[in-house]
Every structure is written in structure tokens, then in C-alpha cells.
Amino acid sequence: MEPINDFFSLMSSFLWGWPMIVLLLGTHLFLTFRLRIPQRKLFTGIKLSVKKDSKAEGDVSQFGALATALAATIGTGNIVGVATAVALGGPGAVLWCWLTGIFGISTKYAEGLLAVKYRVKTADGRMLGGPMYALERGLGMKWLGILFAIFTALASFGIGCTVQANSIALLAHETFGVPAWIIGLTVCLLTALVILGGVKAIAKVCTVLVPFMALLYVLGCIAILCINNSYVWPAIQLIINSAFNPSAAGGGFVGATVMMAARYGIARGLFSNESGLGSAPIVAAAAQTRNPVRQALVSSTATFWDTVVICALTGLVLVSSILAYPDITYADGAALTKVAFSKIPYVGAPLLAFGILTFAFSTIIGWSYYGESAVNYLEGHRTNRFYRILFIVSLFFGSIINLDIIWNIADCMNALMAIPNLIALLLLSGVAAQETKKYLWSNRLDDEMEEVKDEI
Numbered sequence: 001m002e003p004i005n006d007f008f009s010l011m012s013s014f015l016w017g018w019p020m021i022v023l024l025l026g027t028h029l030f031l032t033f034r035l036r037i038p039q040r041k042l043f044t045g046i047k048l049s050v051k052k053d054s055k056a057e058g059d060v061s062q063f064g065a066l067a068t069a070l071a072a073t074i075g076t077g078n079i080v081g082v083a084t085a086v087a088l089g090g091p092g093a094v095l096w097c098w099l100t101g102i103f104g105i106s107t108k109y110a111e112g113l114l115a116v117k118y119r120v121k122t123a124d125g126r127m128l129g130g131p132m133y134a135l136e137r138g139l140g141m142k143w144l145g146i147l148f149a150i151f152t153a154l155a156s157f158g159i160g161c162t163v164q165a166n167s168i169a170l171l172a173h174e175t176f177g178v179p180a181w182i183i184g185l186t187v188c189l190l191t192a193l194v195i196l197g198g199v200k201a202i203a204k205v206c207t208v209l210v211p212f213m214a215l216l217y218v219l220g221c222i223a224i225l226c227i228n229n230s231y232v233w234p235a236i237q238l239i240i241n242s243a244f245n246p247s248a249a250g251g252g253f254v255g256a257t258v259m260m261a262a263r264y265g266i267a268r269g270l271f272s273n274e275s276g277l278g279s280a281p282i283v284a285a286a287a288q289t290r291n292p293v294r295q296a297l298v299s300s301t302a303t304f305w306d307t308v309v310i311c312a313l314t315g316l317v318l319v320s321s322i323l324a325y326p327d328i329t330y331a332d333g334a335a336l337t338k339v340a341f342s343k344i345p346y347v348g349a350p351l352l353a354f355g356i357l358t359f360a361f362s363t364i365i366g367w368s369y370y371g372e373s374a375v376n377y378l379e380g381h382r383t384n385r386f387y388r389i390l391f392i393v394s395l396f397f398g399s400i401i402n403l404d405i406i407w408n409i410a411d412c413m414n415a416l417m418a419i420p421n422l423i424a425l426l427l428l429s430g431v432a433a434q435e436t437k438k439y440l441w442s443n444r445l446d447d448e449m450e451e452v453k454d455e456i
Contacts, residue, residue: 085331
């Protein structure tokens with residue numbers, strides 16, 4: 001197994017290297033200006049996200065679609081991943097991560113728009129969409145849509161299933177001493193109760209779970225910043241200065257260069273919010289929305305909450321804690337996070353554990369829908385029950401086995417998903433710009449789109 005693991009490790013390093021970072025960030029920048037800076041309408045998107053468009057076609061509310069996308073996006077990477085970026089790239093990585101989120105809003109916007117624009121309605125009235133449908137119906141490239149669906153289905157068993165179950169099992173064992181197999185069975189049961197009900201059940205759980213877990217985590221971060229209040233402004237200055245000036249980092253970050261800060265910060269921002277990956281538009285297509293731009297605006301807020309708010313808060317907590325407690329080691333991202341949260345008396349450690357557990361579980365249920373939709377595209381809805389059972393069984397095995405090779409394979413599948421999706425985004429950017437001009441810049445957000453045709 002070691003040679004196979006080494007192969008996928010090498011492949012993952014290549015796929016997530018500078019070429020992918022440049023491609024993703026370049027797409028963010030291109031779409032930002034091609035669509036005339038849709039970030040300007042962020043607050044409109046936030047307002048729309050809490051409104052019901054119940055008369056429009058769709059399977060779930062706009063907020064339900066947003067919550068499901070956030071469930072899959074907000075994961076352990078928002079906590080430990082940011083800490084790893086700081087440990088490897090220095091404090092400046094936080095600013096690069098944040099900037100990536102700002103520009104990534106436009107990519108998430110375009111993904112949501114194209115998902116609704118090219119979605120289809122099945123004979124039983126369900127809405128299906130995502131990059132595979134945009135590639136097929138918008139560009140006539142069904143073969144590339146098939147590849148995207150294959151990579152997504154495989155990724156759902158990796159980053160969205162076994163990897164998350166393993167994280168939950170390890171944390172529960174370390175924190176509470178519970179055997180991994182018991183945690184595995186518990187996760188299987190809880191997941192089955194949710195995903196066997198389909199997208200409506202998933203969205204219903206996510207609309208409750210996501211706001212609660214995110215709010216609790218944000219409050220924890222604010223509590224730490226209050227404890228570190230005299231170090232918050234110096235931390236902000238250090239983050240900004242070290243993003244462009246390696247000598248500003250100093251101390252334990254003496255080896256962190258501007259290039260390292262940019263690389264790890266951008267990579268973590270891209271990986272955490274999944275803008276450009278192609279996963280979130282799959283659930284955006286199921287939203288009840290009267291036109292593509294309304295859901296595009298709602299979808300774009302996911303990147304704002306995930307990276308601009310949660311990742312930024314995490315980074316500020318970590319850097320201020322490092323300044324406040326010089327004895328903290330910088331080398332281990334996970335240890336750095338634990339030390340920072342332990343500064344909250346009594347509830348700090350349990351709060352961190354709860355955050356990681358709920359973030360990982362929400363990722364599982366969100367990605368189960370992504371994988372199921374990809375399999376639907378390949379084989380039709382008759383495979384739904386088989387996929388769900390296989391997904392649930394995989395959770396148990398993910399809880400009890402070593403997952404080094406699964407991590408590397410999952411990283412590769414995520415990168416391979418992004419490539420077809422980015423092709424669709426770039427080649428259909430003219431369509432996205434036209435729809436944006438028609439509905440957004442002409443103040444016609446309340447107009448209805450043409451009726452969605454049944455799937456052939």
C-alpha cells in the first residue's frame with residue numbers, strides 16, 4: 001500500500017500546487033471583473049437568503065440550499081486547517097486566506113447562477129443541477145460532465161465521508177475515551193436518520209444545525225479575542241505586515257516568506273470555501289428560486305460566512321494567542337488551536353471539541369447529497385438507495401481504519417473535480433454576465449425565469 005500512497009501523495013502535491021492555485025485565484029479575479037463585482041450585492045444576498053421564494057420551482061428553500069452548502073463547506077479545515085496555514089506560512093497567511101474569500105464570492109455566485117440556469121426537472125418533479133448539467137446543456141460536453149460526476153462521487157466517499165468519520169472518532173476517543181467502533185456506529189445511525197430522507201430532510205437538519213454550530217463557534221472566538229484584547233490590534237498589524245514583508249513576522253515565524261504566506265493562505269482559503277470546486281452548485285440547483293441570479297446571490301454568501309468571517313476569526317484568534325502566550329509552539333496546527341481555545345476557562349476545550357464534531361458531521365450530510373446527485377447523473381435515481389447504504393457503511397470503516405491513503409486520494413479527487421468546473425465557469429462566463437445584467441444590474445430580481453424543462 002505504501003507505493004500507492006506515495007503515488008497519490010505526489011499527485012496531490014502536484015494537483016494542489018501553484019498551477020491549481022493560480023487557476024483558481026485567476027478564475028476568482030476574472031469573474032469578479034467579468035460580472036462587474038457582484039460582491040457589491042453581498043447584503044442583498046444575505047437578505048434574500050432568509051426570505052422564502054415558495055411559489056418558485058425547487059425542492060428546498062433558498063436558505064435550505066445555503067445551509068446545506070455551508071454544512072458541507074464549514075469543516076475541520078476552518079479550525080485546524082487555518083492553524084496549519086499559520087504554522088507553515090506565518091501570520092500573513094491569514095490575510096491571503098481572507099482575500100481569497102473576498103474574490104471567491106464571485107466564483108460561488110457564478111456557480112450558483114449556472115446551476116439554476118441549466119438545471120433539469122425529473123419526471124417525479126425533483127430538480128437536478130450542477131457543473132455536469134452546465135457542461136452538458138451549456139457547452140455540449142457531456143463527456144466532461146461525466147468525468148466531473150465520477151470525481152464527485154469518489155470524493156464524497158473520501159473528504160465527505162471516511163475522512164470526516166475518522167476525525168470524529170479520533171477526537172471522541174482522545175477527549176472522552178470512547179472506542180472508535182462505538183463512535184462509528186453512532187455516526188452511521190445519525191447519518192442514516194438524516195440522509196435516508198433525501199435532500200429535504202438534509203436541508204431541514206442543516207437549517208437548524210449550521211446556524212447553531214457556527215454561532216457557537218463564533219462566540220467562542222469572540223470570547224478568546226476578549227481575553228486577548230490587548231493583543232488583537234498588534235495581531236491585525238502583524239497579519240497585514242507579514243503578508244507582504246517577511247521580516248515583520250519575526251520570532252517563531254522567521255522561516256516564513258511572503259511566498260509561503262501567500263501559498264498556504266491562498267490554498268487554505270480555496271480549500272475551505274470550495275469556491276470553484278463545483279460541489280456547492282449541486283445543491284443550489286435544488287433551491288426554490290424565481291430566477292438564477294437570486295440563488296446566485298444567496299450562494300455567494302456561503303463564501304462570505306465560511307472564509308471572510310469564520311476563517312478570519314480563527315486566524316485572528318490564533319495569531320493573538322501566539323502573541324499573548326509566547327510559549328505556544330507554532331509547528332503543530334492542531335496543538336496551536338487546542339492551546340488557544342484552552343484559554344477560555346472551563347468551556348474552551350469542550351467548545352473546540354463540539355465545534356470539530358459538529359463541523360465534521362455537517363460535512364458528512366452535505367457531501368452525501370453531492371455524491372448522490374453525481375451518481376444520479378451517471379446512473380439515474382434508481383441507484384439512490386444503494387448509494388446511501390454504501391455511504392453509511394463507509395462511515396463505519398472510516399472510523400476504525402488508518403486513512404493516510406484515503407486523505408491523499410480525496411485531495412486528488414477534489415482537485416480533479418475543480419478542473420471541469422472551472423472550464424464550465426470560464427467558457428460560460430458570457431452567459432453568467434448576460435444573466436447578471438438581465439436580472440441584477442437591471443433591477444429585475446423579482447422577475448421569473450422560463451419554466452424548467454423536464455429531464456430527457
